[in-house]
Amino acid sequence: xxxxxxxxxxxxxxxxxMAPAFAQDNVAGDVAAEAEGEEIIVTAVxxxxxxxxxSVSVSTIGADTLTxxxxxxxxxxxxxxxxxxxxxxxxxxxxxxxVRGIPVSxxxxxxxxLQEDGLPILEFGDIIFGNADNLLRADRSVARVExxxxxxxxxxxxxxxxxxxxxxxxxxAVEGGAIQGSVGLDxxxxxxxxxxxxxxxxxxxxxxxxxxxxxxxxxxxxxxGYDGGQIKANITKEFDGGYVxxxxxxxxxxxxTILPQPxxxxxxxxxxxxxxxxxxDPRTDSLYSPFLTPAVSLDGGNNPASxxxxxxxxxxxxAFGIEAxxxxxxxxxxxxxxxFADNSGSFQSPFPAGADSAQTIANGIGGAGSTIEFAxxxxxxxxxxxxxxxxxxxxxxxxxxxxxLNSLDNVTNDFRVxxxxxxxxxxxxxxxxxxxxxxxxxxxxxxxxxxxxxxGNGRAVLVDIRDADGxxxxxxxxxxxxxxxxxxxxxxxxxxxxxxYAPFASVSLDFDRLTIDASIRxxxxxxxxxxxxxxxxxxxxxxxxxxxxxxxxxxAEAQTAVLPLTNARPVNYDFDYFSFxxxxxxxxxxxxxxxxxxxxxxxxxxxxxxFSPAVSTTDGSLPGGDAGVVARVDQLEAxxxxxxxxxxxxxxxxxxETSETNVDIAPLVLFDTTFEAFGIELEGSYRSGPFSLSAGxxxxxxxxxDALNTATIGNTxxxxxxxxxxxxxxxxxxxxxxxxxIVGTTESYTQxxxxxxxxxxxxxNAFLAFRPIERIEVGLNAQNLFNATGYTEAEEGxxxxxxxxxxxxxxxxxxxxxxxxxF
Numbered sequence: 001x002x003x004x005x006x007x008x009x010x011x012x013x014x015x016x017x018m019a020p021a022f023a024q025d026n027v028a029g030d031v032a033a034e035a036e037g038e039e040i041i042v043t044a045v046x047x048x049x050x051x052x053x054x055s056v057s058v059s060t061i062g063a064d065t066l067t068x069x070x071x072x073x074x075x076x077x078x079x080x081x082x083x084x085x086x087x088x089x090x091x092x093x094x095x096x097x098x099v100r101g102i103p104v105s106x107x108x109x110x111x112x113x114l115q116e117d118g119l120p121i122l123e124f125g126d127i128i129f130g131n132a133d134n135l136l137r138a139d140r141s142v143a144r145v146e147x148x149x150x151x152x153x154x155x156x157x158x159x160x161x162x163x164x165x166x167x168x169x170x171x172x173a174v175e176g177g178a179i180q181g182s183v184g185l186d187x188x189x190x191x192x193x194x195x196x197x198x199x200x201x202x203x204x205x206x207x208x209x210x211x212x213x214x215x216x217x218x219x220x221x222x223x224x225g226y227d228g229g230q231i232k233a234n235i236t237k238e239f240d241g242g243y244v245x246x247x248x249x250x251x252x253x254x255x256x257t258i259l260p261q262p263x264x265x266x267x268x269x270x271x272x273x274x275x276x277x278x279x280x281d282p283r284t285d286s287l288y289s290p291f292l293t294p295a296v297s298l299d300g301g302n303n304p305a306s307x308x309x310x311x312x313x314x315x316x317x318x319a320f321g322i323e324a325x326x327x328x329x330x331x332x333x334x335x336x337x338x339x340f341a342d343n344s345g346s347f348q349s350p351f352p353a354g355a356d357s358a359q360t361i362a363n364g365i366g367g368a369g370s371t372i373e374f375a376x377x378x379x380x381x382x383x384x385x386x387x388x389x390x391x392x393x394x395x396x397x398x399x400x401x402x403x404x405l406n407s408l409d410n411v412t413n414d415f416r417v418x419x420x421x422x423x424x425x426x427x428x429x430x431x432x433x434x435x436x437x438x439x440x441x442x443x444x445x446x447x448x449x450x451x452x453x454x455x456g457n458g459r460a461v462l463v464d465i466r467d468a469d470g471x472x473x474x475x476x477x478x479x480x481x482x483x484x485x486x487x488x489x490x491x492x493x494x495x496x497x498x499x500x501y502a503p504f505a506s507v508s509l510d511f512d513r514l515t516i517d518a519s520i521r522x523x524x525x526x527x528x529x530x531x532x533x534x535x536x537x538x539x540x541x542x543x544x545x546x547x548x549x550x551x552x553x554x555x556a557e558a559q560t561a562v563l564p565l566t567n568a569r570p571v572n573y574d575f576d577y578f579s580f581x582x583x584x585x586x587x588x589x590x591x592x593x594x595x596x597x598x599x600x601x602x603x604x605x606x607x608x609x610x611f612s613p614a615v616s617t618t619d620g621s622l623p624g625g626d627a628g629v630v631a632r633v634d635q636l637e638a639x640x641x642x643x644x645x646x647x648x649x650x651x652x653x654x655x656x657e658t659s660e661t662n663v664d665i666a667p668l669v670l671f672d673t674t675f676e677a678f679g680i681e682l683e684g685s686y687r688s689g690p691f692s693l694s695a696g697x698x699x700x701x702x703x704x705x706d707a708l709n710t711a712t713i714g715n716t717x718x719x720x721x722x723x724x725x726x727x728x729x730x731x732x733x734x735x736x737x738x739x740x741x742i743v744g745t746t747e748s749y750t751q752x753x754x755x756x757x758x759x760x761x762x763x764x765n766a767f768l769a770f771r772p773i774e775r776i777e778v779g780l781n782a783q784n785l786f787n788a789t790g791y792t793e794a795e796e797g798x799x800x801x802x803x804x805x806x807x808x809x810x811x812x813x814x815x816x817x818x819x820x821x822x823f
Contacts, residue, residue, distance in 0.1 A: 052641045053515055055583035055595040056151035057083065057652045059683060059696070062144050063170075068730065068739055068767045070182075070781040070816065072218070074114075074136040078165060079743050080726050082683045082696030083149045084112075087719070087792040089810045091217075092226075092255045093134035093313050094347075096719075096793070097125070099149050099162040100654050101677025101702040102633060103717045105662045106608055107131060111162030111633060113153075117169050117247065119321070119339045119412045123439035123500060124159055124606045129347040129403040130443065135251060135317050136167065140178060140195040141209030141232040143170040149681070150635045150654060154579045154601025155519040158435060158502050161579065161601025161633035169247070171236055172197020172207035180820035187814045188216035189226065196823070203238040218783075218811040221256055221288040222458020223310055228253030230317075242326035249319040249341075256288050257313040257347065260806040262355040262396060262454050263791075265799050269755035272799065274791060274807070277454060279391035283789055283812030285456030287350040287396065288312070291377040292452065292462060295348070295400045296547050297481055300444035300493050302562055304547055307348060307402055307446070315345035315405075333418045335433075343408035352396040353485035355454060355804045358386040361395040362465050365451065365479055369468035375477035377461030384463060390453035394804070395463065397485045398450045406495075407442035426511035435502040441607045445492040447483040447561070473555045480559030481547065488542050491561035496529030496571050498606055513587040523602070524576035527620075527629075531610050532568040570620035571610065577602040577630050596638040602630050605661070612663045612670055631660035639681075646687040653680050657705075670708065675717055677702035695727035704752060712752040719758065719793055721748040737769040745790075751797030756805070761790030763810060779818040787813040 051058060059081050071077040075088035075095030085104070087096040097109040104110075108126030114136055115121065122132040138145075146166045148156075153164040177196030183189065195209030210231035217226040234247035261282055267273040276282055292309040299305040321339030328334055355361075362370040372384040372395075387393050416433030451474060452462050462477025473479075482488045506519035533541075544553045545560040583597035606629070609615060614628025622628060639652030655678040662671040679700035686693045702720045704712050723746045730739035744762030749755070764786050769779040794807035 052591075052593045052643050053585055053587065055515060055517060055585035055597055057149045057637060057639065057650070057681065059147050060144055063142065065728070066138060066142060066145070067140075068737065068769070069728070069741060069765065070767065070779075070818075071138065072783060072811075072814075074133050074138045074167075077138050077145065078147075080728070080741075081147045081165070082726070083681045083698045084147065084163065084165075085721070085724055085745075089790075089792040089808045090258050091313065092137070092253070093315070094131055094257045095133050097133070100681065100698065101656055101675070101679060101700040101720060102162045102658050103673075103675050103702070104719050105660060105671070105673070105717075109133065111160070111603060111631075111658075113157045113160035113164050115157070115164060115166045116249075117321075117323075118166060118337055119414065120157070120159075120410070120437070121341075122343070122408060122410055123412070123437045123498065124604070127408065127441055127607055128443075129401070130405050130408050130441070134313060134315050134345070135343060135408075137211070137230050137251065137253070138167065139209060139211045139230065140180070140193045141169055141207070142167050144168050150637055150656070151583060151597045151599055152506075152517075152519055152581050154599040154633070154635070155504060155506065155521040155581045158437070158500050158521075158523050159603040161599070161603055161635070169232060169234060170195065170197055170207045170209065171234060171245070172205040173199065173236070175199060176822070177209075178820050178822045180818055182816050182818040184215065185815040185817050187218050189213065189218075189814075189816065190215050204236070206233070206235040208233045217256060218284070218814045219256065219258070219286045219288075220284055220457045221286050221290075223290045225256040225288065225310065225312055226254070228255075241328075242324065244322065244324040247321050247323075249317060251315060251317040254314045255312055256286060257349045258286060258808060259349050259351045259401070260793060260795050260808045261285075261287055262352055262394065263805050263807045263809075264803055265756075265805045266803055267799075269798055270757060272757055272759070274759060274789070274805075277392050277394060277804075280454050280456045281812070282791075282807065282809040283784075283787065287352065287398070287452065287454070287460060289452075289458050289460035291460065292350070292450075293376050293476060295402055295448050295450075296478070297402065297446040297448050298545065298560060298562060299446060300404065300406070300563065302565060304545070305446075307346075309348060309350070309400070311346055311348050313345070313347055313349070316343070318342040331419050331421060335416050335418070337414045338412070340411045341409065343405075343410060345405040345408075347401060347403040347405065349401050350398045350450075350452070351401050352806050353399045353449070355394055355396040355806070356802050358384070358389045358393050358395045360802075361397060361451060362386065364397075366465040366467040366473040370473075371466045371470075373464050373466065375462040375464040375474070377459070379461075389463070390455040390460070392454060394454045395451055396454050397479070398452055399483050399485050400448050400450065402446045402448065404444040404446065406444065407440045409440040410437065412437040423509065424511070426509060429508040429510075430506070432505040433503070435500075435504065437500045439498045439500070439606070440496075441498065442495045443493070445490055447486075447490055448481050449479040449484040449559075450477050451479060452477065475548070475554045475556035478556045480556055481545065482542060482559050482561030484559050488559065488561060490533075491541055491563055492531065492533040492611070493563050493568075494529070494531050494607060494610065496527055496531065496607065496610070498525065498527050498604070500525040500604070515585045517583050519581050521579045522576070523579065523604070524574070525604065526574045527571050527606070529571045530568040531571055532563050532565060533611060569617055571615065572620035573615065573622045573626070573629070575604055575622070575626040575629055577626070577632075591642055591644040593641045594639070595641065597636070599635045600632070601635075602632045605629050605631055608663060609661065612661065614661060628661050631658065633658050648685045650683040651680065654678065672708050673704060674706040675702060676705045677720075690732045692730045692732070693727070695725070697723060697725040699723050707752075709752070712754075715752055715754040716749055718751045719748050721745040721760075735771050737767070739767050740785075741765040741767075750794040750807075753797040755798045756794065756796060758791045758794060758807075761788055761810075763788055763790055775822045777820045777822070779820065781816045781818070782813065783816075784810060784813045
């Protein structure tokens with residue numbers, strides 16, 4: 001198999017020194033490259049390096065691996081990276097991603113930066129309801145994925161002290177492409193993927209790729225919930241001493257986003273028994289349904305509006321960028337990378353504020369003796385039997401997380417100067433540069449409250465409640481045009497711009513077998529704009545509004561959330577922090593290296609801190625300084641790297657201390673916590689003829705060292721398992737490829753109180769590809785082959801009295817068939 005590697009700007013991260021070579025597409029399997037010790041790392045390092053010579057922990061996923069695994073989402077692909085804990089149970093976005101014991105204290109990727117071709121997708125990976133992975137799709141346009149954990153990630157990217165994960169695009173320097181059609185065999189999905197790239201001249205080449213996908217998807221929601229796709233393109237012009245590349249991306253996609261759902265849990269917190277509620281399988285069912293009528297609410301301007309549940313997570317991104325590199329002589333190289341992305345969309349998903357027996361739910365809304373009738377669905381208007389409604393006698397109080405992502409526009413620019421020179425019998429490489437970005441967060445939170453049945457196969461319906469006198473206390477299944485189940489919190493509007501500036505410098509010294517490197521980064525910036533909210537201190541927030549124009553205010557209409565637009569408060573503050581990293585790598589032999597690194601990094605918590613005490617309610621400043629909006633991470637790591645013949649082994653011991661201020665959003669709860677974690681990360685690969693095996697495992701011992709809630713001090717952070725692991729075995733023959741993949745975790749605690757456990761689980765995936773003739777491949781890909789149930793999160797910290805817990809499971813088994821034509 002021919003191996004080609006990327007040493008170019010498109011393969012670079014912000015903070016990367018490009019090697020003096022032009023782009024080549026990586027179309028080879030990564031296992032073979034590792035086994036031969038030839039793999040060149042270009043992500044979050046000062047210069048392109050062989051992996052065994054690098055003093056950072058880095059992993060790669062090649063195009064062949066991506067094709068074989070065919071992951072349902074970018075988060076599912078990221079699960080294959082050692083040290084990364086990716087909770088990919090929410091669908092094609094809205095994943096929680098953490099690294100090496102650094103906590104999952106918010107949604108999204110708080111301490112990890114997701115990048116495409118060396119620039120961040122969003123400046124912050126955990127924008128509330130606007131996670132970076134929402135805008136990321138891994139399709140055939142991706143040549144490889146590189147991931148650096150800890151180490152130089154602190155200084156080679158802003159807001160990324162934990163890791164940098166870079167999705168590197170194909171460039172078309174080598175002609176080739178494919179078109180592939182896929183169809184779900186046991187679920188409704190139809191997908192078309194394509195890519196093609198080729199030289200147009202000796203010094204000019206292009207690549208074009210993308211996908212379109214439609215269908216109900218892996219869960220029985222009863223309608224076409226997945227609909228959309230993306231197209232990416234780039235063109236590169238080489239010239240003497242450099243090149244210039246133009247690239248563009250258009251993404252328009254709609255998918256359901258799954259939140260925690262009702263599950264019955266019996267036993268004890270330490271030995272729980274998770275069971276599906278009758279008629280509702282957490283692997284294949286969802287609270288989405290075609291019978292959920294549009295959510296009516298006041299919009300961000302307090303005007304009546306209607307929003308379709310079926311929009312789910314809708315994202316649109318129109319991005320354009322330019323990157324260039326030029327050798328100006330004397331060993332000096334200039335590189336600049338620029339991208340503007342027009343990002344917007346919406347997030348709409350039913351979240352169960354609680355679930356209980358139907359009569360208990362009805363009495364809680366309408367008082368004792370309340371009755372239930374169907375508000376939507378085939379039995380609309382009929383009285384329901386509370387004992388067996390939905391086939392299980394259970395109702396859920398739903399808060400619709402309806403958030404308008406008006407603008408998540410992002411503009412970034414990364415400029416650097418590099419020089420390599422001889423020094424003292426070795427070589428030195430010096431890089432300095434300046435990074436800047438502007439991230440907009442313009443969102444409206446328009447939550448409403450409803451009551452619905454808990455039933456699968458897309459049959460869930462809204463219900464109305466009548467009090468003992470027979471009077472309606474709900475309106476078409478709506479309890480309140482507000483988050484009434486959360487005390488009418490969280491009616492908010494953000495319009496804030498975040499500017500980030502970062503000068504940085506690095507130096508690397510290479511003396512035969514010894515490599516020493518040091519880097520520093522100074523991040524500073526500002527936040528400016530306004531926020532408006534109905535939470536305490538921002539106006540009353542609740543009024544009456546006659547949505548149906550009947551001249552009468554119903555109980556639900558009397559609970560209408562209103563944004564206090566005349567009471568908007570400013571956001572106006574500055575922040576800054578330093579990051580540095582020191583590392584060394586020594587080759588004991590040509591096959592064995594040892595390395596060590598110490599790093600300090602940070603990240604600006606941005607919109608996560610806006611409704612916290614850190615930001616003044618009067619002038620938008622930081623009365624307590626920027627400690628309330630900057631999280632800090634200190635890391636120490638050391639390890640061994642071995643590569644020889646068909647075998648590659650890597651072992652890294654790590655320590656991380658994280659200090660952060662965080663706010664839970666519904667309702668507002670402030671956390672000021674210090675976490676500590678140490679552990680061992682193992683990774684290996686082996687190839688012998690047509691057989692290959694790659695595997696990774698991370699053992700972590702994490703602890704809460706300090707917290708406002710002193711009862712949690714000494715406990716294990718929520719959802720932090722002792723061991724996470726993954727492995728892939730593969731056999732390649734001339735006519736077929738056969739393989740299996742496993743991803744698993746040991747048990748963890750649902751919350752910081754360390755009572756209720758999330759059980760251990762393992763997900764097995766399998767793939768088979770058959771090549772009957774040249775250029776044609778027929779494939780089968782099974783996700784969760786054995787239909788395992790695996791809970792990645794739960795809202796409750798203990799088993800409640802009614803034994804109903806809100807938890808989110810991975811999706812059940814899906815089998816996809818495909819036909820690909822290579823050209």
